[in-house]
Amino acid sequence: MGKKVVLSGNESIARGALESGITLATGYPGTPSTEILEYIAAKAGRDVHAEWAVNEKVALETAVGASYSGVRALCCMKHVGVNVAADPLVTLAYTGVRGGLVLVAADDPGMHSSQNEQDSRFYAKFAKIPLLEPSDAGEARDMVRDAFILSEKTGLPVMLRTLTRVSHTSEPVEFSPVKKQKKPKLDVNRREWVMVPAYARVRHKILNQKQGKLIKYSEESGYNNVVKGGGELGVIASGVCFSYAMEFHQGDYSVLKIGSYPLGEKLLKNFLEGKKEILVLEEGEPFVEDQVRCLHPNVKGKRTGDIPLEGELTPEIVSLALGRKQVINQGSGIKLPQRPPVMCPGCPHRGSFYALKQNQPLIVTGDIGCYTLGVQKPLEALDTCLCMGASIGKAAGMSHSGAESVAAVIGESTFLHSGITSLMSAAYNQANILVLILDNSSVAMTGQQPTPATGVNIRGERTKKISIEEVCRSCGVDSVDVINPYRVGEMKELIGKRLGQDGVRVIVARAPCVMLGGVFGGDRYVVGDCNACRKCLELGCPAISFDEKEHRAAISHLCIGCGVCAQICPFDAIKKTK
Amino acid sequence: MISDILIVGVGGQGIILASDILSNAALRQDLNVKTTETHGMAQRGGSVVTHVRLSNSDIYSPLIPKGNVDVLIAFEPLEALRYLDYVSKETFIVVNSNPIKMHDYPDMDSILEELGGRNALVVDALELAGEAGNVLTQNIVLLGASSSHLPLKREILKETIKQMVKRAVDENLKAFQLGVKAWNVP
Known part of the structure; x- marks a missing residue:
């Protein structure tokens, strides 16, 4: 047995890439993906080139260069980063890859730190490439290793879609040995790599011919499997939603866990057979649900309003959809002010x-x-x-x-x-x-x-x-x-x-x-003879508040001494102190 | 048997380190563990919550179902109230008495009153951390104060703290001990 270490989903993805013998890792920072590349830069030896690219498009193109050179490359970004990288991505499916290329797309349902909640699975479908979706950190590590193998077997980039709740969940993960890197070999083939129309037409056909095999590989992957149960309800769950389906599992329904795409009809039909009702649990869009809907008359999910179309899933949403008894708890009786993230004191x-x-x-x-x-x-x-x-x-x-x-x-x-x-x-x-x-x-x-x-x-x-x-x-x-x-x-x-x-x-x-760190040398500011004009409050600094009882502004220990408030105070009432 | 711990507070209070200590201590004690947090924007002073689930069997959901929390560790009093829908009557609540105020912050008396009818221990973590020699050890004080209700051995917790805190190891160990004492002598 290898040693066990507590790793987040992101660190686990990074570990999987290192164990796969990558030569290059690149990406652009973006929540919830950032820690993948940081882990690689911190833990990898000098033989792995890790870099922050200037944007996601450049990152993917750099990874393509490594792949064309015959070595393995990892490319990481948040979901909206894939929009930036979409141009090379879609045509890369035509040219194909040599060394395994895995693109990690980290989706952020609930928009903890994003401007939208787009579902990256559509990109894999759009580009016609294989997609893997882990349900937890341990599986993320295994999937990255299999993604590199699959990439080389199909000659296609493989997308790994992770979710905030997978990337930012930690658990013990067992280490495996690190594979040897591939030897670089630039074997130029212009008909594969130069996408002028005459060559691209041929490559498009080849990509289409690969599609049947992708379904076969997906079905054989071992990542789409059934947890048997009694009853007439079947639950289909992808990514982290599998863990919610299992949280409430008491043997009264079967669960089809989805971790590998594209989904074939055979897999779905086998599961749907004999089931009176199907519940689909997935974060993002009703991606699996729409496919299942074509094959079964009674499907509950996002289309029926049983699962919300927006946001992260929670145990509460899932237990309600499963018809479990709900725990109704009183929250606080006091009206609580929100505490949104703000620019730091001294920003x-x-x-x-x-x-x-x-x-x-x-x-x-x-x-x-x-x-x-x-x-x-x-x-x-x-x-x-x-x-x-x-x-x-x-x-x-x-x-x-x-x-x-x-x-x-x-x-x-x-x-x-x-x-x-x-x-x-x-x-x-x-x-x-x-x-x-x-x-x-x-x-x-x-x-x-x-x-x-x-x-x-x-x-x-x-x-x-x-x-x-x-x-x-x-x-x-x-x-x-x-x-x-x-x-x-x-x-x-x-x-x-x-x-x-x-x-x-x-x-x-x-x-x-x-x-x-280390900007202002430890000085702080305090309010002296305050005229209660509240000008300093216009800065929205978390260190400054107004004491209604005392009827004066106050500066808390959060102050780091930037002195902006002292500059704008019309009465020179804010002074520096040690 | 799952033991569910919810750690809540404000970005920058050392919540993630506290949950990392719990998960690594669990690993040392051969327990299964899952921890999950919302960060990214959280370091910007926003409300932060970390779910820690410990068990000797399989753990599925990374998020604790509402009402299941065994121990609520609140680094800030208002934030304790924000997550009351996660707790039950049996939940042991450890709460730091030091507020991080903002606009419309409720009266401290009304906050304490709301926690009053519950199994709650109010700890002045700032004072105890100061006594330990470093005000940044408030998170460790609170771990110490909740340790009686955690399925983790105190010796293992202390070993893990030694391994994981980068600076001021002695101060952190003292902070832990002062937290333990705060529970012993209410």
């Missing part, structure tokens, strides 16, 4: 947003990152958030539609991910916009991962450092300023000046994320 974005708001732009298009939290009261600092990199394009579109005084706000990592092309397009097409790049030297929301602008790689080693301002200048913008966002007055003045000018103007507000 550099707070000063940027405050200065921006003081200038009253017509609209602020936003982007994806910690700063998206600035939408909340009291800052209410941005007006749109769509997807990674969208702020600049949206701002340009508004400018071309006649809006004046348009500002876009984007973090430096998001800018490098997919903002550069929009900046170039805005400059080339002569939009009139102000672009505020909030440069905090990290991908902060997912845990301070480094970016090309930090000059440090995933292993913490020095590498090339990309200059944001040089990139902007090369894109043809009309002006680039760099400023420290903790100097609120200067920032306000600069934004006012640039907002009134024509062309594409970039301001880089640069100060490291406070989670990186």
Whole structure:
């Protein structure tokens, strides 16, 4: 027996990849997928190349390069990252792979930290590639190992779809030995790799011819199996939902566990035979349910309202759908205020947003990152958030539609991910916009991962450092300023000046994320003679509150000493202390 | 027999480390364990909850069904109230008396009143952590205070703490002991 270690689903996926002898691992940070690559970078030897790519498309293309070279590659991203990588993904199914290539797509039902809850299984179906879906951490490790074998057997990339509740659940996992890496061998075959129409037509046919085999492999995988029970109810459960089906299992229904796709009719028909009623449990869309619906007249699930179409499943939802007795518990009698995530005390974005708001732009298009939290009261600092990199394009579109005084706000990592092309397009097409790049030297929301602008790689080693301002200048913008966002007055003045000018103007507000530590040297601020004007509360800093009894503002021990509140206090009542 | 522990609080209070200690202690004691958490945005000061399930047989659902919680460890008083629908009359509740306030934070007296009729132990974890020599050990104080109701041996918990905390090992062990004492001398 190998040693047992408590691993999260994500760490287990990483372990499975290491045990499979990968040569390359790549991806872009995104909840709930981030820890996969971090584990590999921390645990793998020098013979595994681990990297944060600049975005998911680049990550997948890099993995393709490794696969074409005959070695195994892992590529990790959150569900919406697959949208970015969709272009190479779909045609990769035509060219096929050499070394096994596994694409991990981490779905986030319930949107714990995402802008939508799309179901990645549709991508596997769309691209016509095999898909595996683990129900827990232990199975995730096994599935990754089998996914590499399946990828090489079918010559196709294999998608592993994980869910927040699998990725972020930990349990003991037993280690297996690490396989030897494959020797690289670049065996060029242009008819397979150059997708000009004449060659692509042939490859499309070959992909279609593989489909029957994919069903056969899926049925033989051992991941779609039946837990027998009595009664006339059959439960079909995929991913983590299998664990909910088993939580309430008392032998009175059978369970068909789904872990491998595409699903063949034979498997489903065998299970459905003789059952009066079927309940389908899955997170995401009614993906399995719609297929089962074609084969059985009485199917309960998302289409019938027995299972919600949105959000994560819970034991309560499942026990209700199974007709189990419900435990009704009284919650608190007091009306509890919500405690949503907020920008940290001392966050550099707070000063940027405050200065921006003081200038009253017509609209602020936003982007994806910690700063998206600035939408909340009291800052209410941005007006749109769509997807990674969208702020600049949206701002340009508004400018071309006649809006004046348009500002876009984007973090430096998001800018490098997919903002550069929009900046170039805005400059080339002569939009009139102000672009505020909030440069905090990290991908902060997912845990301070480094970016090309930090000059440090995933292993913490020095590498090339990309200059944001040089990139902007090369894109043809009309002006680039760099400023420290903790100097609120200067920032306000600069934004006012640039907002009134024509062309594409970039301001880089640069100060490291406070989670990186060591910014202010341990000083704190306290409120002295407070006039109760409540100006400081406009910052929305978690360290500042208003004491109604004392009728004065108060600063708690959460203060890390950024001093922004002291700068905006009209009565100079906030003072530094040791 | 499953033992269900719900740990609740605010992002940044060391909740994930506390649940990691429980799961690794379970592994040392040859128990099955599943822990699951909501993080990602949680480190930004939001409400955080971790489900810990320990058993000598198979564990299926990573999420604890409502009403099943055996021990609720609340790192913050308001957050204890937020998850009352998970507990039953039998649930042992350990709650840190130190609030992390925000706008519209309820009166402390009304919070304590609501916990009053229950099997609850209110611990000033901040004070005890200070006494242990490091205010960051509040999470370990609370583990100590709940340890009497956990299916984990105290010696194994202490060994696991030694293995898992990166800094201030002695302070953490002292914090654990002070937590144990807080339960012994209510």
